[in-house]
Amino acid sequence: MSVHRRVRELIAASSETPPTTNYAGLKLLTPHGRGDPRRTVTDPRHWQLLFLCGFLAWGLQRNYLSIGIADMFIYLGCSLACQLGWALFRHNSDSSQALNWRNCGWQSAAITGLSLCLLLRTNSLVLCAVAAVLAISSKQLITHRGRHFFNPTNIAIVIMLLGSQHVWVSPGQWGHDLLLLILFAGLGLVVTVKSARLDTAGYFMACYAGLIFIRALYLGDPWPIAIHQLQDGALLLFAFFMITDPKTTPAHTTARVLYAAAIALTAYWFKFELHQSAGQFYALALVCALVPLLNRLYSAPIFYWQHPLQDDHTRT
Numbered sequence: 606m607s608v609h610r611r612v613r614e615l616i617a618a619s620s621e622t623p624p625t626t627n628y629a630g631l632k633l634l635t636p637h638g639r640g641d642p643r644r645t646v647t648d649p650r651h652w653q654l655l656f657l658c659g660f661l662a663w664g665l666q667r668n669y670l671s672i673g674i675a676d677m678f679i680y681l682g683c684s685l686a687c688q689l690g691w692a693l694f695r696h697n698s699d700s701s702q703a704l705n706w707r708n709c710g711w712q713s714a715a716i717t718g719l720s721l722c723l724l725l726r727t728n729s730l731v732l733c734a735v736a737a738v739l740a741i742s743s744k745q746l747i748t749h750r751g752r753h754f755f756n757p758t759n760i761a762i763v764i765m766l767l768g769s770q771h772v773w774v775s776p777g778q779w780g781h782d783l784l785l786l787i788l789f790a791g792l793g794l795v796v797t798v799k800s801a802r803l804d805t806a807g808y809f810m811a812c813y814a815g816l817i818f819i820r821a822l823y824l825g826d827p828w829p830i831a832i833h834q835l836q837d838g839a840l841l842l843f844a845f846f847m848i849t850d851p852k853t854t855p856a857h858t859t860a861r862v863l864y865a866a867a868i869a870l871t872a873y874w875f876k877f878e879l880h881q882s883a884g885q886f887y888a889l890a891l892v893c894a895l896v897p898l899l900n901r902l903y904s905a906p907i908f909y910w911q912h913p914l915q916d917d918h919t920r921t
Contacts, residue, residue: 650712653846657719660842664723671775672722679730681718683737688714691745713757714741720758723842725765727772736761736772749897756853756893763890766883774883802849804858808865809844816873843885855896857903864899867892 661677664670688710717740725736740761744753747760765772814835821831848854848868855861868888875884 648712649851650716653716654712654719657716657723657846661719661722670723672726675730676727676733677722679733680721680725680737681715683734684714684718684721684741685711687738687741691741694745713744717741717757717761720846721761724758724774725762725772726775727765727769729771732765732769732772736765739764752852754853754893754896756847756850756889759847759886759889759893762883762886766886774886802851802854802861805849805854805861805865806844808862809848809869812866812869813840813844813873816869820873820877840885843889848889853893853896855899855903856906857900860899860903864892864896867895 661670665672692710718737721733721736721740725733727733727736740757743755743757743760747753747755762774766774817831817834818828820826821828848865855864868885871888871891872885875881875887881887
């Protein structure tokens with residue numbers, strides 16, 4: 606009896622319904638137990654890493670970003686080191702398990718480090734290290750039923766902004782370069798499609814754009830002003846690469862509609878009523894606190910980055 610057939614029989618015997626999980630990175634096995642390269646689903650984090658590296662290189666080359674090499678080294682190095690430390694803690698200092706590159710979570714740590722490079726500014730290398738440690742540690746310390754619900758980069762930015770006068774964000778650093786905006790949107794679409802969260806970005810952008818145009822209509826502003834306010838590279842980065850994190854967004858589609866609309870409304874309030882340039886980060890932190898409640902009200906399959914494939918019906 607083949608291995609694949611035996612696995613199918615075991616699954617059928619254990620449950621009559623498919624597992625309620627959502628796997629982004631899956632690998633099918635041949636009957637001989639070898640990976641079939643023709644049937645591998647790519648981990649969305651690899652795409653995100655590629656694009657964030659590209660954005661960082663573009664920003665440095667075009668002088669959009671004012672960040673030093675030392676800052677980037679600290680952000681990335683401390684993020685990866687902290688992730689390794691937590692991996693060792695989880696595996697009771699078993700280095701063979703913690704250093705397993707497939708399971709240690711280095712991809713998420715690298716994404717966090719790159720995101721901090723793109724978004725957070727400070728004149729202190731110590732504060733760079735603190736921000737990276739806060740971001741990675743939040744995934745381990747602020748959890749609900751074993752899963753973190755705050756976006757690591759975002760919660761670190763919010764804590765640092767509230768706790769120190771020596772850090773800041775510059776939402777306008779990317780300017781309004783049309784080519785850059787098209788690049789952000791196009792590559793963001795790839796990542797969100799791969800992680801099955803394109804709807805979240807779409808709901809947010811539709812709601813936020815609607816609020817901007819309603820405001821322009823109410824104030825009597827010409828439409829070009831509203832359009833200019835939406836032509837913002839930082840806004841697209843936020844919409845496609847931050848609020849669409851599948852680990853911290855609600856699992857159910859209806860919950861994601863409410864989630865995206867709440868972020869748009871709160872971000873609008875912070876920006877235009879409280880005049881906070883970093884209002885979108887505060888908005889995401891506040892709404893993420895409601896994710897456990899939304900998941901409780903609207904149950905749906907749980908998202909995982911990678912998991913050993915059990916059967917074809919697990920590919921949701």
